[in-house]
Amino acid sequence: MRQSLAKEPVLRIATWNVNSVRQRLGHLLAYLKEASPDALCLQELKCQDDAFPRAEIEELGYNVATHGQKAFNGVAILAKRPFEATRGLPGDSADEQARYIEAVLPTDKGVVRLASIYLPNGNPAPGDKYSYKLAFMNRLIAHSRHLLAFEEPLILAGDFNVIPEPRDAADPAQWTSDALFLPQTRAKFREQLALGFTDALRATTDAGGLYTFWDYQAGSWQRDNGIRIDHLLLSPQAADLLSGAGVDKQLRALEKPSDHTPAWVELRID
């Protein structure tokens, strides 16, 4: 966890794979109260839109846009100010998996565009699931090119299911044949970055040991056997405003936690 030193007005934006929003509602409401992000991207809702706990979240002063489906996947954006949202990642009209929602957030100084992304896991690789992952990454690249042309502050936030580099895993050797860390996966992620995106956390520190996921199995949390797979990618116009980034690691220590913790950025908006 890194604390922002910024004294000027900031926009605080976080992303969190909650692994069932209904199982995690108590933790989610506590996080909204304590961290009070201006916007929060959620992934793995694991429920349809009509089962999303909208009223409890609105009660805390958040506007809500969901893109859910039965049992699996599902993404949402919560924000303090009202906003417009669009659902689904362009590029494959036959794709029925709810993994992408995009919002245009008003601020005191223009708009910030924000996407909540749940990129496919891709295991086992090779196979149909890995092919779907790479195709999804290609679609995200294509859509990103389109969005970058607006020259706005843009944040692609979510569970990318990509370990970018060895320093982003406690035990890289464990992941060598995994879809999260295969050379082709990492190359595709670099292709995304090379469009002009900044990995917000990496722009603030070179340190290893900063993770956002610890498996439920094998005592991964107790042994700090984590990986960094939840990312906030900033367009050039967003990167210009970056004032802080970090991970809210302490949420992994709660009772019945998500296996992911929130990651966040702060942007100067004065």
Place this chain on the structure above:
DNA sequence: ATGGCCCAGTCCCTGGGA
């Protein structure tokens, strides 16, 4: 000792996650 869990569904097992 190289494994240990958790979630939703129609549910006492399976598929999916990472």
